[in-house]
Amino acid sequence: MKKNTIDIITLGCSKNLVDSEKLMRQLEASGYKVTHDSDNPKGEIAVINTCGFIGDAKEESINMILEFCQAKEEGRLKKLYVMGCLSERYLKELQVEIPQVDKFYGKFNWNDLLSDLGKSYHSEFAIERHLTTPAHYAYLKISEGCDRQCAYCAIPIITGKHVSRPMEEILDEVRMLVSEGVKEFQVIAQELTYYGVDLYKKQMLPELIERMAQIPGVEWIRLHYAYPARFPKELFRVMREHDNVCKYMDIALQHISDNMLQRMRRHVSKAETYELIEQFRKEVPGIHLRTTLMVGFPGETEQDFEELKDFVRKVRFDRMGAFAYSEEEGTYSADKYEDNIPDEVKQQRLDELMAIQQEISAELSHAKIGKTFKIIIDRKEGEYYVGRTEFDSPEVDPEVLVKDEGQALKIGEFYTAKINDADDFDLYATIL
Template sequence: MKKNTVDIITLGCSKNLVDSEKLMKQLEANGYKVTHDSENPQGEIAVINTCGFIGDAKEESINMILEFCQAKEEGRLKKLYVMGCLSERYLKELQMEIPQVDKFYGKFNWNELLADLGKAYHSEFAIERHLTTPKHYAYLKISEGCDRKCSYCAIPIITGRHVSRPMEEILDEVRLLVSEGVKEFQVIAQELTYYGVDLYKKQMLPELIDQMAKIPGVEWIRLHYAYPAHFPTELFRVMRENPNVCKYMDIALQHISDNMLQKMRRHVSKDETYALIEQFRKEVPGIHLRTTLMVGHPGETEQDFEELKEFVRKARFDRMGAFAYSEEEGTYSAQHYEDNIPQDVKQQRLDELMEIQQEISADLSHAKIGKEMKVIIDRMEGEYYIGRTEFDSPEVDPEVLIKAEGNSLRIGSFYQVKVYDADDFDLYASLV
């Protein structure tokens, strides 16, 4: 057990990761040595940052907590703290069920942990953090919470109302990160398009991205988690006019049939969705769209599912994820609908949808053979350098593999490559 060492374990999304990175910076400012997601945690203190989004994520968080409780019982750990979405949502229950945890914090009061350790919160480091990503990219969280009331989603229950960060503060953070060597920014929020509505009384995402793009040293900006209703179309111009704004949009559409969009309370219609996709592709030539879809929401008929399959075939998304509905207590769905679609039907629909997409992904990948592209190198693995194009976000999207033999490439640098082969997901390229 290493004295004055804290192990931080982050579960769930990149928004959680940013919180962990901020906590790490504060702990280091107070003289602790901090590890993140260590294979072999040995610190005397552990902090688990939990996810509470869907069933599987909750289970993973609980199992991780229990694993560390056991380490504590065996004397391999002195103190165990838990923070994040799961403990925000089930604080009372967790305190009763797992008394071995020294203290549970929610999603927003984690800095109280410092006081409980007898340490101070250093406000001069408010926008600083200890990056856990490779040095050349960072996640940039521009807001918290969500005002959308989608039927199936527990996020607003966990995180509360939408709260935007002031634009100047975000831009200061970008400048700071650039000075530390960050070239690529993954802009994240529960819902990007709502940015600024609370602070400035209008959607300010286009303005923010425009300002960010003008900061010297910002090479790539990529946008994550937009909402289709009332999309701020001024963003198209910003993407077109700024070469460092990646032609990439992660926009969760969830479904296409009007019946389901209504039941899911998405405030958008089938026709509007098709029109938005068309507009994206017309206004930002070459854009790559990533989406997430859901199957098995209460009330989804065979007819609805057929429409969804047709949508996937027609829209030909560059990137697509899908998941099966899982009932979350407290949500509109849980209160008003019966979760009446059998698990095996949900799974079958999910498999069918992903199979259609896999073919599309393979087609789109193979269409890139012979093309020249700019890539950033993330790491070396086995006999390959692994890079990404502007159309690929870390950890979720395809990668570009470049043979290491005969090349000496720098991690975090950009190179022009030519694609010579592709499989269903990844591209193989050589230096130009």
């Protein structure tokens, strides 16, 4: 056990990661040595930042807490603190169920941990953080919470109403990160398109992205988690006119049949969804669309599922993820609908949908053979340098593998690469 060392373990999404990075910076300012996500924790204090999104994520968080409780019981750990979404949502229950944890904090009051450690919050470092990503890219959280009331989603229960960060503060953070060597920004929020509505009384995402794009040193901006209803169309122009705004959009559509969209309370129709996708492709030529779809929502008929499969075949998403409905207590669908689709049917639908997409992804990847792309190198792994194109977000999208033939590529640098080969997941390239 190392004295004065704190291990931070982050579970869940990149939005949680940003909170962990901010906490790490504060702890370092208070004189602690901080490590992140170490498989081999050595500190006398551990902080677990939990996820509470769906069943699997909650289970992973609980298992991680119990693992560290055991370390504490065996004398390998002095103090254990838990923060994040799961403890925001189940604070009272967790305090009773897992008394070995020294203290639980929610999603927004983790600063209190500092005073509980006898330290004070350094407001002069409010926008600073200790990056846990490779030095050349960072996640940029522009808001917290969500005002959309989708039937299945527990996020508003956990995070509360949508709260945008002031634009100037975000731009200051971008400038500061650029000065530290960050070139690529993954812009994230629970719901991007709502940005600014609370502060400025209108959707301000296009203006924010345009102003970001004008900051010298910002090479790539990529947008994550947009919502299809009332999409801010001005964003098309911004993407088209600024080369450093990646032609990439992560927009969770969930379903396509009007029956499902209505039951899910998505406030968008099948026709509007098709129209939006068409507009994206017309206004931003070459755009790569990533989406997430859901199967097995209460009341999903065979007909609904057929429509969904048809949608995936027609639209040919560049990137697609899918998951089976999991009932979340406190949500509209948990109160109003019976979770009436058997697990094996959900799983079968999920497998079927992903098989269609895998074929499409493979075809789209193979279509890139012979083409050249600007890529950024993330790391070296075995005999390959591993990079990405502007159409690939870290952790979730395909990668570009460049065989090390003694060309000494630099991590975090851009290169022009020609694609020679592709498999279902990755592209293989040589540097020109």
